[in-house]
Amino acid sequence: MQITLDDRWSIGGKPHGGYLLRETVAPVLTAAHPHPLAVSAHFLRSPDPGPATVEVETLREGRRVSQHRARLLQGGQPCVEALVTSGTLDPDAEPFWSDTREPELPPAEDCLRTPAEPLPGFRVGHLDFVDVRTDPRTPPFSGTTATPGRVRARLQMAAGCTSPLDLLVLADALQPVPMDLGVPGWFPTVELTVLVRAVPAEGWLVGEQTATLLQDGWFDEDCTIWDSRGRLVCQSRQLAGYRLAP
Secondary structure (H helix, E strand, C coil): CEEEECHHHEECCEECHHHHHHHHHHHHCCCCCCEEEEEEEEECCCCCCEEEEEEEEEEEECCCCEEEEEEEEECCEEEEEEEEEEECCCCCCCCCCCCCCCCCCCCHHHCEECCCCCECCECEHHHHCEEEEECCCCCCCCCCCCCCCEEEEEEEECCECCCCCCHHHHCCCCCCHHHHCCCCCCCCEEEEEEEECCCCCCCCEEEEEECCCEECCEEEEEEEEECCCCCEEEEEEEEEECCCCC
16 A cells, blocks of 8 residues: 655654554554554654555454554565554443553643744654643653653644544654653654553543663653543553663
């Protein structure tokens, strides 16, 4: 399948990782299994905006779930390799049991909108499409925080309604935790796993992103997202890189 990577989603000239994941997974979904349930993706190289190809290999088609391998290529070179389990989520489902607690945040109007242009001439493109309102205790791009290693925000797609597929974008939309700890620069994702747990209800979502260890140029990052009904709708974990100033 031929696609075009939109340059408006770029950060420093390279497309946002969550956007790449959504574009890689979208061709996998069918009317029978329209929702991504579990996605595990490896980012092999960063493509440029422009033409690209998504190849899909069917591994199994079942009544409840299907499994596929999806690969995004550009110029014949693989850029994203993903294993995708898809199925159908009930938008009215309620937890049988849950051990999760949504963090308390001020209303969206009292949170801080994360700017798409934090520095003159430097754009964080996905923030034109994702409205991220950060907890005032963790100001965006400030390098200061009252909760080290933890970023919290209200968020939603800027166009309004958030779909299960959009959760692949939101799982990678918050400010990277190393930046919250005063580490500047580029944070390339190596591997990202996303579990979509429910169809989000309308309204603002709440996201919390944490890290356990920054060491030897690598860090982990967990993101949990709740919808306006307080239901957990998305969980993700990624391994990404960082560089300290010499």
